[in-house]
Structure formats: C-alpha cells, structure tokens
Amino acid sequence: MTNPYLPYEAEVIERIQESPTLFTLRLRFTDPSVHDAYRFAPGQFNMLYLYGVGEVPISIVSDPIDEQILDHTIRSVGRVTRGLSDLQAGDRIGVRGPYGRGWPLTVAEQRDVVVVTGGLGCAPVVSVINYIMRRRERFGTVNIVQGVKHADDFIWRERYEQWQQAPDTKVLIAADLGMPLWPWHVGHVTDLFDELQFDRERVIVMMCGPEGMMRVVVNHMQAQGVGDDDLWLSMERNMQCAVGHCGHCQYGDKFICKDGPVFCYRDIRNLFGVKGF
Amino acid sequence: MTDAVQYLERDGLQDLIQGLQKAGYHCVGPQIRDGAIVYDSISHVDQLPRGYSDHQSPGQYRLQQDDNPRCFAWANGPQAIKPYVFAAEETLWRSLRDTAGELQFTEHVVDVGPLAIIGVRACDLAALYLQDKHFLHAEPRDPGYLARRQQLLLVAVNCTHPAATCFCASTGDGPRATYGYDIVLSELDAGYLIEGRSQQGLTLLAGLPTRPATQGQLEQGDEESHQAVAHQTRRLPGHNLKQALFANLNHARWEEVAKRCLSCGNCTAVCPTCFCHAEQDRPALDGTSSDHVRQWDSCFTQGHSYIHGFTLRANTAQRYRQWLTHKLGSWHDQYGRSGCVGCGRCISWCPVGIDLTEEAAAICGDGEP
Structure with a gap:
C-alpha cells in the first residue's frame, strides 16, 4: 500500500x-x-512542503489541460508560506495531491454562471474561470465578480480584461479602496450585484473568499430566487493531513479537506456562518 | 455465556501469558505506574494490580490496596489502548536533501511485532471499533495504524467494578465485552471464566489448563455484570444527541462551562476515540534530513483552528462546543454512532471536574431537540 502522506519532489520552474x-x-x-x-x-488543492519547515494546503490555479506546469498562487502570511515566498526557479519542494472535491463543472454546463470572489479568494476560482473560458460555448451567460480590499490586491488584470472581451461575459470588479487610474468600481462588491445578468432558473453560482462575503452573496442570490442547490462555496480551514484524518478541518459532520473544499450550500447551510465552527 | 465457557484457576493466567509469548506475542497488561493503572509490558501475573481498587469522581482518581484477591477489580485508568494503535507520536516520512538542494522522500514503515493486550475493557473495544472506522474504513487507510492494528490480539476482561464516573451502560458499550476481542475473561474470586472468540483465541485457549465452568460460576459471572450495570449512576440523556446539540448552539451553558474549563485538553488526551493529530517537521541538526512527525493534538488548543493569520475558535466556549457537538453529535453522521463510549475518563481526568454527562444534560435537556 502506498503511503498517502508521502510527497513527491517538484521543481520551481x-x-x-x-x-x-x-x-x-x-x-x-x-x-x-x-x-x-x-x-x-479545478477547485482541488495540493499540499506543498517546504523542506524542514512543513506543509500547507494551496489551491491549484492552472487549467487541467495545462499539462506542463502546475501553478499555485500563494499569500505570504504564515511560517510555511513566508518560506515558500523566498524560493526561486530551480528550487525543490515536496508536493502531494490533488485533494478534495472541486467545482461542479459538469453540473454547470449549459447554464448561466456567476463566479464571485472576494479578497484573495480569487485563486481557487481562477482555474474554474479559465476552464469555462476555454470551453466558452458549453456555458450560458458568464458573470465574473471580484471584490478586493485595496486596488493593490487586484491581480491578473490582463486576464480579467481578456475575459471581459469574451462573448456574453460580464466582468465586475470592486475595491473598497481605489487608487489613481483604477478603472473599476470603488466600494463593496455587493454594490455591483444589480448588474449581474443571469436567468435564475438556470444559474449556478460559485463563490470563494471570506465567509462574511459569501454570506452576503448567498443572501442576495436567495432573495433573487436562486435555490440552495445552485449555490456552491469553497471553504477553508486548518488542514494538515488533507485526507480526513487529522481532524483540524472538522466542520460539523464534514471534513473540509475531503468532503470539500467546494460544497453545495444545501449541504452546509445549517452551520454556515455560525461563529466558531 | 454458553457451553464454550471454561474456567481457569487464577494461576492459570500465567499460562495464558506464556502461551501468548510462545505464539510470538509481546504482552501488555494493566499495572500500576505513578499512582494509576496503565497498560505496559508484562511477562508475569505478579505485575498485575492485584488487590487494588480505584476511587474516581469528577477531577479525582485514587488507588487503594486491600486484601481483595482479584487482579481486575478496578475501572479503567487514564490510558486507553489507543496509543497501541494510534501512536501518540509517529514519524510519517523523512525528507533527505542533498548538497544540490534536491529532495528525496522516504516512507517511514511502522515495523511492530505481534502484540497482545490483556485486560481490555468493553468501552475500549468500542473505542477501537470507532478508531478503526476513522483510520481504516475510508480511503486512504492510515498505514501506521493499519500496521499496528493487524498485529493486535485482545484479551478482554468484563468490567465488574465500574467507577462512579463510568456510564458505559447508558451508551450501550459495556460493562460486558460483546465483540472485537479474541479471548474474554470474567474474573471471579478464585479464577476466571474464559471464552475464545477468534480462531487465534480458541487455539490459545486449547493450550490452557481449563475445565468446563460450573453453573454456579456462570451465574456468578452474570450476576457481577448485572451489578456492574446497576452501580452506574451517570448516563447520557439519549443515544443520539445530534439534533439536540445543534439546536442549542447558542445555549447559555456553553459560556457557563467555559468559565470552568481550562481548555487544557486533558479530556481529549484521555478520550479513547479522539483522533486529532498535528503534523510538524523536525529537521536534523546536520541539515541533511527532516522528519515529518505527527503527534496527538486537541481541539482545545489555540493552534487547532488556526488559519492564515487568525484563530477561528478563539475562546473556550467555542472549543468546548466544538468538542461536545462533534463527540456526541456529528459522529453519528460520520461513523454511524456517538463518539462517546461511556468510559468516563474525561470526567475523572478533568482538573476542574467538568462532567460531560452533566453538560450534555444541561444543554440537551432530556435529549429531545
């Protein structure tokens, strides 16, 4: 039997x-x-291991058809991510994965799609947006909504501009704090919800970011008549084993690492937003 | 019990230990260490806690010796058999780094020989069943746990002296062992009723100087089990408290218990079903290798719910609620039953004597949501 905890060596390209x-x-x-x-x-994650320091769960940003390279976009915030931040091309790390359940892409086909991200939550959904854009004809109207705290935090501007050019695609960006020449909205991402274009009967909403933001999106969509089965969220918790053994990502009767990180709202609505879980 | 039940004189237990050793087993059994009964390596019956009994109450554990001829006249001490399958600390793998910075990962293979544990109680067999479900019944299976579990032989002893903190009768897990063992004993004043269950157990039994148990001995064994049930005063308010607990997430009792709870994690350390563990790296001093190690963790620690820069469960009320709603609630969905086996360890070993049954009753009432 192979050891499920054993990483494989990877090179920083x-x-x-x-x-x-x-x-x-x-x-x-x-x-x-x-x-x-x-x-x-898309939506799954890897455990990245920094030699002598430890592991950290990071979502995969690439498109599954990019067979050459695996991209991980990381915020430098803790012990391991600060160390990973110091790496350069040619350095070696450990990688194991992929883990968890990703976005419901088959379910989403032929339907209108709303992708909402907040703060630094964009990474886990960039792969889904890429996925949809490369197979654009299989989906209905696509809405891409991204909110950031500061305009500085907004990355991949070219990609968003490119997506905006796609047919039947709406890109809405907001920053709580703007900056000179900021072409998008200044204020909350929720201010832009009235501009969304979708048919509530055939829409699927995918969201990722702070839970407070996702709560607002859920409330808004429910008020629009979107059903709980059509709302999907990517959740985050402390994860150390990534296979449902270590207990840190326990969320009621779910393990976020294994049963998620992407959940249908219906399956977590009883606990979602309850502080301390 | 049936015709298969045999009687073994008290000294015959030594034959069992020797039979196990001869069959290649390292034997572990109850003995006294640091004022408590714990499981440790054993080669002779004299090492058993003969004549000892225990007094347990919330936050209290005391042993006392009298002229009782029995070796198993006590309720479980702090240590379950959990460490023998889910090790308190275990290396998962090692990374080797060469001078060019290239990494190699090597598996850490848990290499243990056959192990026989003598004296296992029904509550701990139930806990083992639950840990098996967690570590082995879903993919991927845990290799370290599996390696230890496959080598295990269990000699159960029906509990006749439950402590005041025990409530296994209310969880349905004791005091009598009904599954999961190879051999089961019932201790009487002069010897043991003994019965094999697995093939290994039956084979070992065949080599022992036993004789068929008499009707009187069987009745004595049954009577002691009934007494062990009758002596239990604590109980949980229902078998499935999931709905009742999750309907009361804002109950004032969570804050109230948090004023007493030290968030020390003793309850999770002695709990035979708690499975949380943390992983960390231990680099060697020469810089050429680093061991990736896991250790038991507790949902009462600050680090347990840490996520990119903040602690999700910052206060004790949230941590106690996480523990209790999981143990008595979410386990039903995850593993088909409650995560509590009624061993009462969390009550005895809580430094401030918090009683899980009392908290559950205060929050759940009679168990209905």
Whole structure:
C-alpha cells in the first residue's frame, strides 16, 4: 500500500510576484512519470512542503489541460508560506495531491454562471474561470465578480480584461479602496450585484473568499430566487493531513479537506456562518 | 455465556501469558505506574494490580490496596489502548536533501511485532471499533495504524467494578465485552471464566489448563455484570444527541462551562476515540534530513483552528462546543454512532471536574431537540 502522506519532489520552474504579498509558484514534478500521471480538477488543492519547515494546503490555479506546469498562487502570511515566498526557479519542494472535491463543472454546463470572489479568494476560482473560458460555448451567460480590499490586491488584470472581451461575459470588479487610474468600481462588491445578468432558473453560482462575503452573496442570490442547490462555496480551514484524518478541518459532520473544499450550500447551510465552527 | 465457557484457576493466567509469548506475542497488561493503572509490558501475573481498587469522581482518581484477591477489580485508568494503535507520536516520512538542494522522500514503515493486550475493557473495544472506522474504513487507510492494528490480539476482561464516573451502560458499550476481542475473561474470586472468540483465541485457549465452568460460576459471572450495570449512576440523556446539540448552539451553558474549563485538553488526551493529530517537521541538526512527525493534538488548543493569520475558535466556549457537538453529535453522521463510549475518563481526568454527562444534560435537556 502506498503511503498517502508521502510527497513527491517538484521543481520551481518560475516564481512570479503578483502583488506585494501574493506570489505564484509554477511547479513541475521532477519525476516525469509522476507528472504525467498527475490529474486534478479545478477547485482541488495540493499540499506543498517546504523542506524542514512543513506543509500547507494551496489551491491549484492552472487549467487541467495545462499539462506542463502546475501553478499555485500563494499569500505570504504564515511560517510555511513566508518560506515558500523566498524560493526561486530551480528550487525543490515536496508536493502531494490533488485533494478534495472541486467545482461542479459538469453540473454547470449549459447554464448561466456567476463566479464571485472576494479578497484573495480569487485563486481557487481562477482555474474554474479559465476552464469555462476555454470551453466558452458549453456555458450560458458568464458573470465574473471580484471584490478586493485595496486596488493593490487586484491581480491578473490582463486576464480579467481578456475575459471581459469574451462573448456574453460580464466582468465586475470592486475595491473598497481605489487608487489613481483604477478603472473599476470603488466600494463593496455587493454594490455591483444589480448588474449581474443571469436567468435564475438556470444559474449556478460559485463563490470563494471570506465567509462574511459569501454570506452576503448567498443572501442576495436567495432573495433573487436562486435555490440552495445552485449555490456552491469553497471553504477553508486548518488542514494538515488533507485526507480526513487529522481532524483540524472538522466542520460539523464534514471534513473540509475531503468532503470539500467546494460544497453545495444545501449541504452546509445549517452551520454556515455560525461563529466558531 | 454458553457451553464454550471454561474456567481457569487464577494461576492459570500465567499460562495464558506464556502461551501468548510462545505464539510470538509481546504482552501488555494493566499495572500500576505513578499512582494509576496503565497498560505496559508484562511477562508475569505478579505485575498485575492485584488487590487494588480505584476511587474516581469528577477531577479525582485514587488507588487503594486491600486484601481483595482479584487482579481486575478496578475501572479503567487514564490510558486507553489507543496509543497501541494510534501512536501518540509517529514519524510519517523523512525528507533527505542533498548538497544540490534536491529532495528525496522516504516512507517511514511502522515495523511492530505481534502484540497482545490483556485486560481490555468493553468501552475500549468500542473505542477501537470507532478508531478503526476513522483510520481504516475510508480511503486512504492510515498505514501506521493499519500496521499496528493487524498485529493486535485482545484479551478482554468484563468490567465488574465500574467507577462512579463510568456510564458505559447508558451508551450501550459495556460493562460486558460483546465483540472485537479474541479471548474474554470474567474474573471471579478464585479464577476466571474464559471464552475464545477468534480462531487465534480458541487455539490459545486449547493450550490452557481449563475445565468446563460450573453453573454456579456462570451465574456468578452474570450476576457481577448485572451489578456492574446497576452501580452506574451517570448516563447520557439519549443515544443520539445530534439534533439536540445543534439546536442549542447558542445555549447559555456553553459560556457557563467555559468559565470552568481550562481548555487544557486533558479530556481529549484521555478520550479513547479522539483522533486529532498535528503534523510538524523536525529537521536534523546536520541539515541533511527532516522528519515529518505527527503527534496527538486537541481541539482545545489555540493552534487547532488556526488559519492564515487568525484563530477561528478563539475562546473556550467555542472549543468546548466544538468538542461536545462533534463527540456526541456529528459522529453519528460520520461513523454511524456517538463518539462517546461511556468510559468516563474525561470526567475523572478533568482538573476542574467538568462532567460531560452533566453538560450534555444541561444543554440537551432530556435529549429531545
């Protein structure tokens, strides 16, 4: 039996500084057979291991069809991520995964899509947006909504501008604090909800970010008549094993790492928003 | 019990230990250490806590010796058999780094020989069943746990002396062992009723100087089990408290118990079903390798709910609520039953004597939501 906790060596192919605190590591498994066998779905995550320091769960940003490289966009905030931030091309780390359940992409086909992200929550959904954009004809109207605290935190501007050019696609961006030449909305992301274009009978909403923000989105969508089955959230908790053993991501009767991180709202509505869980 | 029940003289237990050793088992059994009964390596019946009994109450555990001829006239001490399957600390893997910075990951293989535990109580068998469900019944299975579990032989002893903190009768897990063992004993004043269950158990039994148990001995064994039930005064207010607990997430009692709770994690350390563990890296001093190690963790620690820069469960009320709603509530959905087996350890070993049954009753009332 293979040890489910054992990482595989990966090489940093490129390190990109996205913002003062955000960076992307582009990785490739050093063993080509491991790299070739590796498959993931948007919304899943990997455990990245920094030698001598520890592991941290990071969502995969790449598109599953990008077979060459695995992208992880990380905020430098804790012991491991600060260390990962110091890596350069050529450095080696450990990677194991992918873990968890990703976004309901099959369910979403032929439907209108609303993707809402807040703060630094954009990373877990960028892969889903990429996925949809590359298969644009399979989906209805697409709304991409992103809220950030400070305009500085807004990364991947080119991608959003590019997505905006796609047919039947709406991109709405808001920053609580703007800056000179900020072309988007200044204020809360929720101010923009009236501009969303979707048919509530055939919409699917995917969201990621602070739970307070997701609560607001859920309330808004419910008021619009969107059902709980059509609301999907990516949740975050402390995760150490990623296979449902260590207990840190316990969320009622769920393990976020294994039963999530993407959940249908219906399945977590009893506990969602209750402080302390 | 049936015709298969045999009687073994008290000294015959030594034959059982020797039989196990001969069959290749390292034996572990109850003995006294630091003023408490714990499980440790055993090779002779003289090491058993003969004549000892215990007094337990919320926040209290005391042993006393008298002229009782029995070796198992006590209720469980702080240590369950959990450490023998889910090790308190275990290396998961090692990373090796060469001078070029390249990494190699090597598996840490848990290499343990056959282990026999003598004296296992029904509550701990129920706890083992639950830990098996957690670590083995879903993919991926835990390799360290599996390696230890596969080598385990269990000699149960029906509990005849429950402590004041015990409530296994109310959870349905004791005092009599009904599953999960290889051999079961019922201790009488001069010897043991003994019965094999697994093939290994039956084989071992065949090599012991036993004789068929008499009707009187069987009745004595049954009577002692009934007494062990009758002596239990604590109980949980219902078998499935999930709805009642989750309907009361804002109950004033959570804040009230938090004023007494030290958030020390003793309850989770002695709980035979708690499975939380933390992982950390331990780099070698020469910089060429680093061990990735896991250790038991507790949902009462600050680090347990840490996530990118803040602690999700910052106060004790939230931590106690997390523990109780999980133990008595969410386990039903996750593992098909409550996570509490009624061993009462969390009551005895709580430094301030918080009584889980009392808290559950205060929050759940009679168990109805």
